[in-house]
Amino acid sequence: MKAPIRIAVTGAAGQISYSLLFRIANGDMLTREQPIILQLLDIPQAQQTLRGVAMELEDCVFPMLQQVIVTDDPKVAFRDAEIVLLIGARPRSKGMERNDLIEINAGTFAEQGKILNAFAAPHVKILVVGNPANTNALIVIRNAPDLNPKNVSSMMRLDHNRAIAQVARKLSQPIGNIKKMVVWGNHSDTQFPDLSHAEIRGRKILDILPDHNWIESEFIPTVQKRGTVVIETRGLSSAASAANAVIGHMHDWILGSHHDDWVTMSVLSDGSYDIPAGLVFGFPVTCHNGDYQIVQNLPISKLGHRHMLESYRELLKESEQIKHLLG
Numbered sequence: 001m002k003a004p005i006r007i008a009v010t011g012a013a014g015q016i017s018y019s020l021l022f023r024i025a026n027g028d029m030l031t032r033e034q035p036i037i038l039q040l041l042d043i044p045q046a047q048q049t050l051r052g053v054a055m056e057l058e059d060c061v062f063p064m065l066q067q068v069i070v071t072d073d074p075k076v077a078f079r080d081a082e083i084v085l086l087i088g089a090r091p092r093s094k095g096m097e098r099n100d101l102i103e104i105n106a107g108t109f110a111e112q113g114k115i116l117n118a119f120a121a122p123h124v125k126i127l128v129v130g131n132p133a134n135t136n137a138l139i140v141i142r143n144a145p146d147l148n149p150k151n152v153s154s155m156m157r158l159d160h161n162r163a164i165a166q167v168a169r170k171l172s173q174p175i176g177n178i179k180k181m182v183v184w185g186n187h188s189d190t191q192f193p194d195l196s197h198a199e200i201r202g203r204k205i206l207d208i209l210p211d212h213n214w215i216e217s218e219f220i221p222t223v224q225k226r227g228t229v230v231i232e233t234r235g236l237s238s239a240a241s242a243a244n245a246v247i248g249h250m251h252d253w254i255l256g257s258h259h260d261d262w263v264t265m266s267v268l269s270d271g272s273y274d275i276p277a278g279l280v281f282g283f284p285v286t287c288h289n290g291d292y293q294i295v296q297n298l299p300i301s302k303l304g305h306r307h308m309l310e311s312y313r314e315l316l317k318e319s320e321q322i323k324h325l326l327g
Ligand code: NAX
Pocket: 010, 011, 012, 013, 014, 015, 016, 017, 041, 042, 043, 046, 087, 088, 089, 090, 091, 108, 128, 129, 130, 131, 133, 155, 156, 157, 158, 159, 187, 237, 238, 239, 242
């Protein structure tokens, strides 16, 4: 039997985690041959709920789940972790501006970055989900100087999946036929869902789509606003679909992306596509042997470039707001 992998999850008593932890324990993320230990972190006020979640995990008798650790101490949660899912963050409450939220959560991610640097496995892979996810990932990178920045990413996979779903519905195609989708930029409503490279069975979607106006008038705004519309409709923010995106993101990063496709991950920009280096930005990537590579040399239209710059400028503004935490 393989050695167990320690997976730390923050915000473990929250709604995304309640959809996620059982799927991880079932082997959906790392296969059913990989034993795991779950190290679950939440704030002191959520410990009772978290103990209840741990009881349910135990009662599922998942063969690969060796141990569940429940704690409110990030040092305990992150110790020797090889995978860390940073989901815990304060939600925006009534009357709170987006800027206030950035400030509050930024402090948490700076502290967690330092603790990860000291306590996690040196090769730990970290996914940031808690919002503002891209900027929080940048804060983690800058506060964990001993970790490889390529081992930190933030989640755009839900946006990527939402974009595929819209195209599949529009063209009445099975999901599995749609390849090479990408959502550039920030996980916010400036993100740029881009189907100009996407293919169905090797044919460009742009050559099949009868009505190109649909892209700017419906496709892009629908994907950008999908999270808000889910909240309005369900009364709660996306949880099961977010958990599903975490599973897909980590599975592909660690075990490899499909040979004739790519996925969207927010990663540290390196100057590709004229996005200046040093911000965490959504790019198309392929993954092999636990490493990602940004897909290069895709042609970008003028309009596409304008969308990407808008998202870049928003990220730059966010990073300026918390620059005192960037080490
Ligand atoms: P919930 O409010 O249900 O759960 C959040 C949990 O985090 C709570 O249990 C809370 O006690 C805990 N928490 C707060 N501060 C913490 C800290 N310092 N350490 C550890 N735990 C802490 O939110 P949920 O719906 O699960 O969403 C979690 C985060 O994901 C939010 O920031 C949300 O905005 C973000 N999302 C990001 C998405 C993405 O694609 N990147 C999509 C889904 C989601 O909106």
